[in-house]
Amino acid sequence: MGEVLFFVAGIGAVAGAIGVVAVRNPFYSVLALVSHLLCLAALFLLLRAEFVAAAQVVVYAGAVMVLYVFVVAYVGGRDEPLGPRAGSGLRAVSAIFGAALFLELCVATLGSGLQLIDSDGTPAPASFGSPEEIGSLLLTKFLLPFEVASFLLLIAAVGAVVLARRRGGLTAVEEQARYSAMDILRPAYTGTMAEGVGGRHTLPEATVTNTPQEAEDAS
Amino acid sequence: MTSLKLFAWLTLLFPLAGCITIALLGRMLPGRGAGYVGTGALALSFGSAVGALLALLDQDEHHRQVVAVAWDYANSAGVDAQLSLLVDPLSVFMILVVSGVSTLIHLYSISYLDSDRGYVRFFAYLNYFVFSMLLLVLAGNFLILIIGWAFVGAASYLLISYWYRRTTATRAGTKAFVINVLGDVGLVLGTFFIFTHVGTVDFLATFEKAPEVFESGDGDLTAGCILLLVGAFAKSAQIPLHTWLPDAMEGPTPVSALIHAATMVTAGVYLIARMHPLFELAPTAAGVGAVIGCLTLLVAGTIAIAVTDLKRVIAYSTMSQIGYMIMAVSAGAYAAGLFHLMTHAFFKALLFMAAGSVIAAMAGQQDLDRMGGFKRAMPFTFGCMVIGGLALAGVPPFSGFFSKDEILLLIGDRGGWYWGLYVAGYLGAFLTGIYTFRMIFRAFYGEPVPEARELEQGHMHHPEVHKNPADGEVEDTDVGFPGPEHHIAEREPSMKVAMGVLALLAVVGGFLQIPKVTHVIDHFLEPTFEDSALYHRELSDGLLGFGLLLGAAVGIAGIVVAYLIWIRNPQIAVRVRERLAPLHRLFVNKWYFDELIDLLVVRPALWFGAWAQQTFERVFVNGLLVGGTTGVVRAGSSAVRAAQTGFLRYYALLIVVGMVVLALYFLLNT
Amino acid sequence: MAIGWFLAVSALIFTIGAAGVLTRRSPLVILLCLELMLNAANLALIAFARMHANHDGQIFAVIVMVVAACEVTVGLGVIVAMHRRRLPIDVDEMQELRG
Numbered sequence: 001m002g003e004v005l006f007f008v009a010g011i012g013a014v015a016g017a018i019g020v021v022a023v024r025n026p027f028y029s030v031l032a033l034v035s036h037l038l039c040l041a042a043l044f045l046l047l048r049a050e051f052v053a054a055a056q057v058v059v060y061a062g063a064v065m066v067l068y069v070f071v072v073a074y075v076g077g078r079d080e081p082l083g084p085r086a087g088s089g090l091r092a093v094s095a096i097f098g099a100a101l102f103l104e105l106c107v108a109t110l111g112s113g114l115q116l117i118d119s120d121g122t123p124a125p126a127s128f129g130s131p132e133e134i135g136s137l138l139l140t141k142f143l144l145p146f147e148v149a150s151f152l153l154l155i156a157a158v159g160a161v162v163l164a165r166r167r168g169g170l171t172a173v174e175e176q177a178r179y180s181a182m183d184i185l186r187p188a189y190t191g192t193m194a195e196g197v198g199g200r201h202t203l204p205e206a207t208v209t210n211t212p213q214e215a216e217d218a219s
Numbered sequence: 220m221t222s223l224k225l226f227a228w229l230t231l232l233f234p235l236a237g238c239i240t241i242a243l244l245g246r247m248l249p250g251r252g253a254g255y256v257g258t259g260a261l262a263l264s265f266g267s268a269v270g271a272l273l274a275l276l277d278q279d280e281h282h283r284q285v286v287a288v289a290w291d292y293a294n295s296a297g298v299d300a301q302l303s304l305l306v307d308p309l310s311v312f313m314i315l316v317v318s319g320v321s322t323l324i325h326l327y328s329i330s331y332l333d334s335d336r337g338y339v340r341f342f343a344y345l346n347y348f349v350f351s352m353l354l355l356v357l358a359g360n361f362l363i364l365i366i367g368w369a370f371v372g373a374a375s376y377l378l379i380s381y382w383y384r385r386t387t388a389t390r391a392g393t394k395a396f397v398i399n400v401l402g403d404v405g406l407v408l409g410t411f412f413i414f415t416h417v418g419t420v421d422f423l424a425t426f427e428k429a430p431e432v433f434e435s436g437d438g439d440l441t442a443g444c445i446l447l448l449v450g451a452f453a454k455s456a457q458i459p460l461h462t463w464l465p466d467a468m469e470g471p472t473p474v475s476a477l478i479h480a481a482t483m484v485t486a487g488v489y490l491i492a493r494m495h496p497l498f499e500l501a502p503t504a505a506g507v508g509a510v511i512g513c514l515t516l517l518v519a520g521t522i523a524i525a526v527t528d529l530k531r532v533i534a535y536s537t538m539s540q541i542g543y544m545i546m547a548v549s550a551g552a553y554a555a556g557l558f559h560l561m562t563h564a565f566f567k568a569l570l571f572m573a574a575g576s577v578i579a580a581m582a583g584q585q586d587l588d589r590m591g592g593f594k595r596a597m598p599f600t601f602g603c604m605v606i607g608g609l610a611l612a613g614v615p616p617f618s619g620f621f622s623k624d625e626i627l628l629l630i631g632d633r634g635g636w637y638w639g640l641y642v643a644g645y646l647g648a649f650l651t652g653i654y655t656f657r658m659i660f661r662a663f664y665g666e667p668v669p670e671a672r673e674l675e676q677g678h679m680h681h682p683e684v685h686k687n688p689a690d691g692e693v694e695d696t697d698v699g700f701p702g703p704e705h706h707i708a709e710r711e712p713s714m715k716v717a718m719g720v721l722a723l724l725a726v727v728g729g730f731l732q733i734p735k736v737t738h739v740i741d742h743f744l745e746p747t748f749e750d751s752a753l754y755h756r757e758l759s760d761g762l763l764g765f766g767l768l769l770g771a772a773v774g775i776a777g778i779v780v781a782y783l784i785w786i787r788n789p790q791i792a793v794r795v796r797e798r799l800a801p802l803h804r805l806f807v808n809k810w811y812f813d814e815l816i817d818l819l820v821v822r823p824a825l826w827f828g829a830w831a832q833q834t835f836e837r838v839f840v841n842g843l844l845v846g847g848t849t850g851v852v853r854a855g856s857s858a859v860r861a862a863q864t865g866f867l868r869y870y871a872l873l874i875v876v877g878m879v880v881l882a883l884y885f886l887l888n889t
Numbered sequence: 890m891a892i893g894w895f896l897a898v899s900a901l902i903f904t905i906g907a908a909g910v911l912t913r914r915s916p917l918v919i920l921l922c923l924e925l926m927l928n929a930a931n932l933a934l935i936a937f938a939r940m941h942a943n944h945d946g947q948i949f950a951v952i953v954m955v956v957a958a959c960e961v962t963v964g965l966g967v968i969v970a971m972h973r974r975r976l977p978i979d980v981d982e983m984q985e986l987r988g
Contacts (some may be wrong), residue, residue: 003890003891008952014898020905020907021906021908021918026918033924036925046890046895048948052931052951060954060958068951075968075970091912101903108886117940134948134951138951140962153959159966162966163966164966164969218987546973865984875911
């Protein structure tokens with residue numbers, strides 16, 4: 001029974017993964033990832049990680065993917081043009097090295113001589129992977145990572161708000177996240193990459209660059 | 220003992236003090252003040268030299284070589300370097316001659332250079348020169364000798380290019396300095412050769428050890444002595460390092476008188492005399508010296524007959540007479556050579572002073588072709604010149620006669636192949652008579668030139684535009700060019716006194732060492748040369764008598780020939796010149812030595828420099844080394860820059876590739 | 890099921906995710922592939938936790954999930970900002986680092 005479930009979930013996960021990579025429309029990629037996550041949750045259950053499986057479904061597939069859906073809807077996400085601009089050589093090389101990576105990982109893990117690889121694992125008590133166990137560990141042995149993770153979430157939330165906020169008008173001057181004394185003392189754009197490559201000498205009138213449509217119109 | 224050392228130090232330090240005083244305070248002294256200070260310093264120096272002489276004579280015969288040490292420089296690498304002076308009869312003799320003649324020349328220069336804007340500079344340089352020369356002759360070890368040698372060369376350069384805005388003068392100064400440097404190299408290398416065997420640089424210690432360390436004819440010693448000879452030849456203007464002396468006449472006349480007649484050029488003679496123990500152990504080197512001296516004697520004599528510049532005639536005469544001296548001291552006639560040094564200093568300085576007077580009357584013009592008939596306008600100068608000329612030609616009873624004949628006598632006494640030198644010496648004496656009186660007759664006899672006529676009327680010729688007489692370049696009379704006024708002996712008492720004293724010495728100086736009659740010089744110098752096998756020689760009376768007669772005859776014959784050619788029948792000169800045109804050309808062009816050196820040394824050097832710049836510098840250094848290195852770096856960076864494509868995924872791929880490779884490495888290593 | 894199978898699946902998913910990052914042009918999809926890789930790592934962690942009957946791997950997986958969430962937040966914020974400024978949503982268009 002376990003084996004059957006494993007194969008079903010496993011094939012589902014791999015299929016989802018391939019779907020994410022191969023599908024042109026980004027929206028469909030998101031959906032493929034959602035299915036992949038659900039299959040992965042099933043695999044977690046097989047491995048006696050109940051809490052993690054639940055967290056995966058609720059947090060990952062529930063919250064993170066919903067965020068993805070929102071963004072894809074907002075941004076638009078057209079069908080991607082075919083063929084990488086960097087040349088098709090990139091595809092071939094990626095495939096080769098990808099395959100090499102897979103082989104190495106398999107060799108590393110499976111051929112590593114770990115005795116328990118071929119078994120079902122050390123016998124574990126019935127409460128293995130239950131929320132009680134995870135919870136108590138989080139509050140005792142792993143208290144610091146737990147707190148740091150919450151701090152990280154806070155930073156990420158604030159960062160997301162800062163990055164995405166709108167600043168009055170399409171012709172806004174490029175804003176700076178922080179003003180420092182150096183901005184008063186030195187000329188604008190000093191020390192930037194743009195200055196380094198000789199791109200900017202004065203304040204630009206508009207920082208907006210053309211979309212490909214407008215670039216085609218101008219040339 | 221102490222007073223002798225004190226006098227030696229004072230002799231050395233008075234000119235130095237004079238130089239420093241004039242250099243620092245000279246501008247504050249009014250008018251001719253710098254000149255008086257300089258002359259005063261030298262007079263004090265001469266006084267100290269006399270004091271040293273008296274102190275030396277006070278000591279008994281066997282304690283006449285005194286070393287006065289100031290301090291130890293260093294005792295590294297086994298070189299015992301001390302600031303030490305060797306005070307012995309030879310050095311006292313030399314400092315008397317040097318300081319005495321220098322004092323008189325300083326006196327002469329007080330008036331001669333009066334209107335020159337660089338008056339102060341001149342006396343500072345001149346005092347510095349005398350200090351260096353005294354250092355050279357008083358040196359107690361090779362190091363101080365080399366220091367003095369180099370200083371003298373530097374002073375010579377400074378004084379030759381004294382009128383430094385003239386290109387001819389600066390070029391002449393550079394030429395003199397370069398050739399002197401060659402001599403310096405020879406001197407230093409020779410010192411080294413000797414030092415490696417003897418292990419000390421001190422003179423007395425070296426001379427003591429030399430017979431033990433070297434056997435007669437030792438190869439290293441001969442090489443070292445020949446290198447010392449190179450130094451001597453460069454300083455004393457012997458062939459082939461003589462080309463600087465005629466050009467050195469670009470300096471003011473007192474400079475020519477002091478440096479290039481009486482003192483600096485005699486440094487080579489002093490060197491050989493001082494190193495006589497070494498030269499006696501290396502007869503080959505001594506032979507080389509004698510032969511070169513003889514050769515120079517003849518070549519210079521022939522050139523002097525043909526050149527037309529007044530000072531250059533006297534310069535070649537100097538070269539010729541120094542040839543006599545070198546020949547003498549190389550052949551072992553030390554006292555005779557040094558005696559001739561002394562008498563030569565007297566009459567040559569006198570001749571130069573008189574020539575300076577004539578040139579001043581000609582407002583800077585030195586060409587004999589433009590001179591004539593100054594006898595009535597400048598009687599005093601004429602008299603001095605005649606006295607000097609008679610002494611130079613070796614007419615008895617003037618000083619030159621005794622000194623020159625003593626030399627030739629002793630050379631003949633050596634026998635063997637030295638008879639060739641003997642004959643050459645008398646031939647040279649004949650030539651000496653001719654060119655000396657050619658000069659005198661052409662300048663003073665004949666139709667008076669316009670400058671002479673003006674002078675007879677009582678005012679000196681003053682050109683409208685000042686020009687360089689050598690190449691006609693227009694000059695003004697600012698610093699670095701000769702001053703606007705010229706001074707002749709008849710009008711300046713200081714010049715008269717100086718020339719008078721020298722004339723007197725030229726007349727009576729010879730009586731100090733009449734062969735076989737008076738032996739003042741001989742006896743005085745004996746303590747220095749007592750280790751010499753060649754010093755004490757019995758001269759045969761027959762040879763003596765013959766030599767004296769021949770010498771007198773030859774000198775007077777030369778004068779007569781000159782009279783016949785240039786006074787009685789000037790056409791003879793013209794016809795001879797036409798008949799023997801190639802020979803005349805050879806003489807006038809100074810036997811083409813300058814051209815030879817230009818071909819052998821100067822052109823290859825210039826060619827090498829051009830090659831180095833064009834080929835080596837441009838192609839190899841700039842192209843290959845510099846360009847190659849930058850090219851390689853540039854190519855490498857271009858190659859590496861290709862990896863910066865700007866594509867995000869490309870960079871991600873590189874990360875993956877790196878990860879794969881790393882994992883592979885670790886997998887393989889387990 | 891033997892633990893080895895789970896590890897093989899994890900390796901496969903990881904490779905697929907890496908290939909996706911290298912191949913796709915839209916930053917949105919690249920982020921999705923990054924999620925794939927993170928999930929593959931989570932699976933490996935859980936598998937090893939089961940192997941040793943130790944909860945440490947599961948805790949680690951939870952933390953990884955937290956980090957993935959943060960990273961997605963910020964990444965999507967950047968994409969929204971890019972869209973705001975009318976920049977093309979295409980990683981190949983952004984070449985200012987070209988040397």
